[in-house]
Amino acid sequence: MSREDQILDAAEALIVHYGYDKTRVSEIAAEAGVSKGAIYLHFQSKQALMDGLLVRAMERYGEAWLEAVEADPRGGTIGGMYRNVLKAVKNSPLIEAMMSQDPRVLGSYLHAPDGLLRRAQMRSMRAEFIAEMQAVGCVRDDVSPAVVAHVMDMLGYGLLGAGEMKPREQIPPMEKTLELIGELLDARLTPPEAQSDAGKAVLRRVMSEGQDMMRELARSPDEAEER
Amino acid sequence: MSREDQILDAAEALIVHYGYDKTRVSEIAAEAGVSKGAIYLHFQSKQALMDGLLVRAMERYGEAWLEAVEADPRGGTIGGMYRNVLKAVKNSPLIEAMMSQDPRVLGSYLHAPDGLLRRAQMRSMRAEFIAEMQAVGCVRDDVSPAVVAHVMDMLGYGLLGAGEMKPREQIPPMEKTLELIGELLDARLTPPEAQSDAGKAVLRRVMSEGQDMMRELARSPDEAEER
DNA sequence: TCGTGACCCAAAAAACGAAACTGGTCATAC
DNA sequence: GTATGACCAGTTTCGTTTTTTGGGTCACGA
Numbered sequence: 001m002s003r004e005d006q007i008l009d010a011a012e013a014l015i016v017h018y019g020y021d022k023t024r025v026s027e028i029a030a031e032a033g034v035s036k037g038a039i040y041l042h043f044q045s046k047q048a049l050m051d052g053l054l055v056r057a058m059e060r061y062g063e064a065w066l067e068a069v070e071a072d073p074r075g076g077t078i079g080g081m082y083r084n085v086l087k088a089v090k091n092s093p094l095i096e097a098m099m100s101q102d103p104r105v106l107g108s109y110l111h112a113p114d115g116l117l118r119r120a121q122m123r124s125m126r127a128e129f130i131a132e133m134q135a136v137g138c139v140r141d142d143v144s145p146a147v148v149a150h151v152m153d154m155l156g157y158g159l160l161g162a163g164e165m166k167p168r169e170q171i172p173p174m175e176k177t178l179e180l181i182g183e184l185l186d187a188r189l190t191p192p193e194a195q196s197d198a199g200k201a202v203l204r205r206v207m208s209e210g211q212d213m214m215r216e217l218a219r220s221p222d223e224a225e226e227r
Numbered sequence: 228m229s230r231e232d233q234i235l236d237a238a239e240a241l242i243v244h245y246g247y248d249k250t251r252v253s254e255i256a257a258e259a260g261v262s263k264g265a266i267y268l269h270f271q272s273k274q275a276l277m278d279g280l281l282v283r284a285m286e287r288y289g290e291a292w293l294e295a296v297e298a299d300p301r302g303g304t305i306g307g308m309y310r311n312v313l314k315a316v317k318n319s320p321l322i323e324a325m326m327s328q329d330p331r332v333l334g335s336y337l338h339a340p341d342g343l344l345r346r347a348q349m350r351s352m353r354a355e356f357i358a359e360m361q362a363v364g365c366v367r368d369d370v371s372p373a374v375v376a377h378v379m380d381m382l383g384y385g386l387l388g389a390g391e392m393k394p395r396e397q398i399p400p401m402e403k404t405l406e407l408i409g410e411l412l413d414a415r416l417t418p419p420e421a422q423s424d425a426g427k428a429v430l431r432r433v434m435s436e437g438q439d440m441m442r443e444l445a446r447s448p449d450e451a452e453e454r
Numbered sequence: 455t456c457g458t459g460a461c462c463c464a465a466a467a468a469a470c471g472a473a474a475c476t477g478g479t480c481a482t483a484c
Numbered sequence: 485g486t487a488t489g490a491c492c493a494g495t496t497t498c499g500t501t502t503t504t505t506g507g508g509t510c511a512c513g514a
Contacts, residue, residue, distance in 0.1 A: 024506060026459095035458045037509085046507065101392065127397075147399045147407050154385030154404070157392060162377070162384040165328065170354075172374045177381075180374050180415075188407075188414035251476065253489095262488045264479085273477065458513085467504070475496065483488080 004042050007032045008053050016093045020050060021107035048218075050109055051116035055218045057094045062207045064088040069200055076199030078130075078139055079186030082152070086178050100160035116218055126152065129206050138199040139189050148189065155181055231269050234259045235280050243320045247277060248334035277336055278343035282445045284321045289434045291315040296427055303426030305357075305366055306413030309379070313405050327387035346444050353379065356433050365426040366416050375416065382408055 001009075010031035014023040025046055029036045043049040065088030069075035075084055089095055097105035098117065109115050130145035139148070159178075163171055228236075237258035241250040252273055256263045270276040292315035296302035302311055316322055324332035325344065336342050353376035360366040366375070386405075390398055 025508085026506075036507090037458055038456090040508070041457080143407060144399065144403065146397075147403050150389070150393075150397070150399050150404055151407055151411070153393065154382060154389040156385075157389040158381030158383070158385035161388055162381040165384060166377075166380065170373075170377070172371065172377050176371065176374045177377055180370060180378055184378070184411045184415045188411045252478085253476075263477090264488050265486090267478070268487080456514090458510100460509105460511095462507105462509080464507095465505085467502100469502075470500090471498105473496105473498075475494105477492105477494095479490105479492080480488100481490095484486090 003032075003034065003038070004052075005056075007034065007039060007042060007049070008056055011049055011053050012057070012094055015050070015053070016097070016105060019105050019107050020109045025049075047109065047112055047115055051218045053094070054098060054116050055214050057092060057098070058214055059211055061088050061092055061095045062211060064092075066204060066207055069203060074196055076138065076196030076201075076203070077186050077190045077194055078133065078148075078152075078199075079182035079184070079190060080196065081199070081203060082155070082185055083178050083182035085156075086174055096160060099156060116214075125206065125210065129202070132202050132206070133199060136195070136198040136202055137191060138194045138196075138202070140191055143189060152185075230259075230261065230265075231279075232283075234261065234266060234269060234276070235283055238276055238280050239284070239321055242277070242280070243324070243332060246332050246334050247336045252276075274336065274339055274342055278445045280321070281325060281343050282441050284319060284325070285441055286438055288315050288319055288322045289438060291319075293431060293434055296430060301423055303365065303423030303428075303430070304413050304417045304421055305360065305375075305379075305426075306409035306411070306417060307423065308426070308430060309382070309412055310405050310409035312383075313401055323387060326383060343441075343445055352433065352437060356429070359429045359433070360426060363422070363425040363429055364418060365421045365423075365429070367418055370416060379412075 007028065011023070011028045014027055014031060025039055026036050028049070029039050032039075039049065043052060065081075065084060068084035068087035069081055072080055072084055074080045089099075094105070096102070101110055101117075103110060106117065109117065112118060126149035127145045130139055130148045133139040134141055134145065159174075234255065238250070238255045241254055241258060252266055253263050255276070256266050259266075266276065270279060292308075292311060295311035295314035296308055299307055299311055301307045316326075321332070323329070328337055328344075330337060333344065336344065339345060354372045357366055357372035357375045361368055361372065366372075
């Protein structure tokens with residue numbers, strides 16, 4: 001394992017537990033077994049470290065999701081992709097914090113104008129993705145991609161946030177919830193003749209493009225636009 | 228219009244605009260055209276006033292929702308009820324703030340251990356409601372009421388919260404979003420032979436019981452349980 | 455040449471005392 | 485008998501000063 005990955009492992013463990021603001025660079029260094037100066041040989045700043053951490057987390061999440069979808073015979077439908085999100089998010093509290101923009105974890109990083117999170121958020125590819133799924137016959141033509149994309153965002157937001165609004169005993173197992181949501185999506189959106197493999201191909205390509213974009217964003221923070 | 232309603236109208240206007248914490252009792256009194264002492268003839272405390280305001284808002288919201296569902300020939304299905312939520316929530320920023328637990332509006336009231344909001348939240352009737360809809364043949368039997376209830380809570384949470392996570396231009400019209408959600412729900416959950424009128428009758432009864440319960444909760448704050 | 459950790463200094467946090475605020479009360483007036 | 489608004493007392497806010505913090509740097513040693 002490279003020293004850079006050791007540093008990112010240490011950063012992830014501390015930031016997930018204490019939050020970005022309460023984690024000092026010196027603590028990350030100590031946890032990684034290197035000096036503070038060594039951190040700055042790899043990362044231009046604390047924020048650049050966090051950017052790199054999120055890129056790595058998103059790559060791993062994307063790979064896990066793709067694997068789960070590939071392994072599922074019906075994974076290539078909208079519902080199938082959603083059903084497999086849990087397998088990807090599982091064991092990734094950083095991804096969860098990123099998706100729900102949890103201030104306890106992300107703290108002031110949330111408001112950094114040139115942080116990766118802020119920059120990546122401005123570009124939504126979800127609606128284009130739905131349009132591509134329609135093009136290969138995996139989503140019915142009689143729905144607006146923008147509306148479908150928004151409903152899926154709502155579900156994602158609700159999946160992460162609603163659990164905090166209710167007593168734990170009222171929340172059913174996450175897998176059962178995702179199963180039902182997958183069924184709801186497929187019952188209305190997926191034509192019976194849809195080819196799961198075609199949907200998987202679309203997801204593979206979109207994920208690959210998304211990761212290229214994320215790396216590019218992380219490399220060029222100075223080109224960030226002000227909101 | 229009773230003086231109590233005048234006071235509540237004034238309180239609603241100010242609290243929705245400035246938030247609970249930034250609204251003084253003296254300002255509510257001035258807006259209602261009465262003295263501060265008169266406020267305390269009607270309400271035991273500022274918090275009791277807020278409790279009463281929420282009870283009244285929930286009653287009006289429930290009536291509006293019921294009206295919308297009654298007027299819709301397909302309003303008695305799960306999807307139909309959801310589709311008509313907008314008509315009920317429309318023009319009710321206080322209900323919206325209550326459902327999303329908006330700290331800008333509700334402020335310290337959110338954390339009041341004996342506030343109505345906190346007490347009402349502990350009792351969820353949604354799962355029982357779904358079970359009753361199953362009993363009258365308006366929801367398929369092959370789904371768990373608890374899971375359906377949770378998914379609907381997620382959708383509600385996402386409906387209110389997701390809009391704050393995205394640039395406004397990426398959010399489609401609310402009515403189109405609700406229409407699609409209604410379709411998703413009915414496609415999977417509603418049997419083709421479901422009787423819309425039977426569903427409406429269930430909703431009427433549950434809403435009536437819910438309002439009785441809310442009034443009871445507002446009357447007996449001293450019996451609140453600590454969380 | 456690279457890694458280190460003492461150091462710098464701008465920013466943040468804490469402490470303090472004074473001033474302002476406001477929920478709730480009740481003596482007084484109508 | 486009921487409504488009022490001056491008043492009380494606890495809480496909050498504010499401005500200033502002092503102390504602490506920690507991101508980032510770089511002279512030095514291996």
